[in-house]
Amino acid sequence: MTSTKARTTALITPVAQEVQDAAKALAAQGRTAQAVRRLRKGSGLSIHVAPVALNMLTQGHTLPIDYRQAVDALRQCDARLVSEMRNLLRDGDQDSAIKLLREQTDIDLTGGYHLVMALSAQLDAR
Known part of the structure; x- marks a missing residue:
């Protein structure tokens, strides 16, 4: 399982x-x-x-090859988590966004940092 x-x-x-x-x-x-x-x-x-x-x-699934794709994948499997992370990033609390991501997944610290930075970059581009 x-x-x-x-x-x-x-x-x-x-x-x-x-x-x-x-x-x-x-x-x-x-x-x-x-x-x-x-x-x-x-x-x-x-x-x-x-x-x-x-x-x-x-089983035919593909994994992301970069953090932009990883953010898109996270959005598809847990939109609520992405929304919470976005709110933290809008408040300027990058560390809490990384902490929340790591609590909800088993991603390592480096991966969590890079994924949050990719999400932040997407927010800045809007």
């Missing part, structure tokens, strides 16, 4: 396309452990989230 946090984190952690392709190829050869390692090495995915991401890839 996959946790919602792990699934959301897999959906919002950017993974280069070549890393996704390599992991899918390894999984297709039955080399699941190597596929998980390849995902972890090529991204910020944790030991708990990488297998979830691999499962999603093998």
Whole structure:
């Protein structure tokens, strides 16, 4: 059983396309452990989230390749969270937005920072 946090984190952690392709190829050869390692090495995915991401890839899902796509993915899977983060960013509270994202997902600190910066950039562009 996959946790919602792990699934959301897999959906919002950017993974280069070549890393996704390599992991899918390894999984297709039955080399699941190597596929998980390849995902972890090529991204910020944790030991708990990488297998979830691999499962999603093998089922035909795609993962974001940059933080702009990650923000879009987060908007699709948890619009309420994005709204709360936007409100915090409008109030100038970037740290609280990162903290909220990390509490609601299993994203690491660096990934959380970059995702919040991407969301902030989208707000500034409007």
